[in-house]
Amino acid sequence: MASYTKTSPYATTTVTASGELDLLKIRPVPADDDDFLYTVEAQYNNRPDLLAFDLYGTPKLWWVFAQRNLDVLKDPVFDMKAGTKIFLPKQSSLQKALGI
Numbered sequence: 001m002a003s004y005t006k007t008s009p010y011a012t013t014t015v016t017a018s019g020e021l022d023l024l025k026i027r028p029v030p031a032d033d034d035d036f037l038y039t040v041e042a043q044y045n046n047r048p049d050l051l052a053f054d055l056y057g058t059p060k061l062w063w064v065f066a067q068r069n070l071d072v073l074k075d076p077v078f079d080m081k082a083g084t085k086i087f088l089p090k091q092s093s094l095q096k097a098l099g100i
Contacts, residue, residue, distance in 0.1 A: 006100045007060040009067075029067040030097055035087040042082040051080075056091050064094060 004010045014022045044051040048066070049059035066076035069086040073079040094100060 005060070006098060007058060009063040011098075027067065027098065029064045029089055029094070031068065031087065032089060032093045035068070035089050035093070038086055038088045040080055040082055040084045040086065044080060045082045046077055046080055048076055048080045055088065056094065061094065061100075064089060064098075 003015075004013075009027055010021065010024065012027055013025045016022050040051075048062040051065065052061040053059045063076055065080065065086055065088070066073040068089050072084060072086055089097075
């Protein structure tokens with residue numbers, strides 16, 4: 001049976017009795033007043049994993065950018081383009097919201 005870490009977007013998605021991953025249960029990343037408006041730089045073009053590593057010390061939180069910026073990043077990888085403005089949640093906010 002599969003088990004996912006707290007940093008995974010699938011951490012709260014259940015596993016069926018036959019061992020298959022059930023329908024994705026979205027893990028919301030709530031907006032905070034102190035989220036930072038960031039303009040994506042060229043080195044992070046199509047690489048949310050690198051931005052997550054540089055900000056949070058792990059590439060496993062790549063998906064939080066799309067969850068926090070649903071109106072901007074429809075595709076979490078290919079919409080991460082240089083010049084795109086997104087909000088970055090603080091690590092303390094993620095710890096609280098995701099329990100990491």
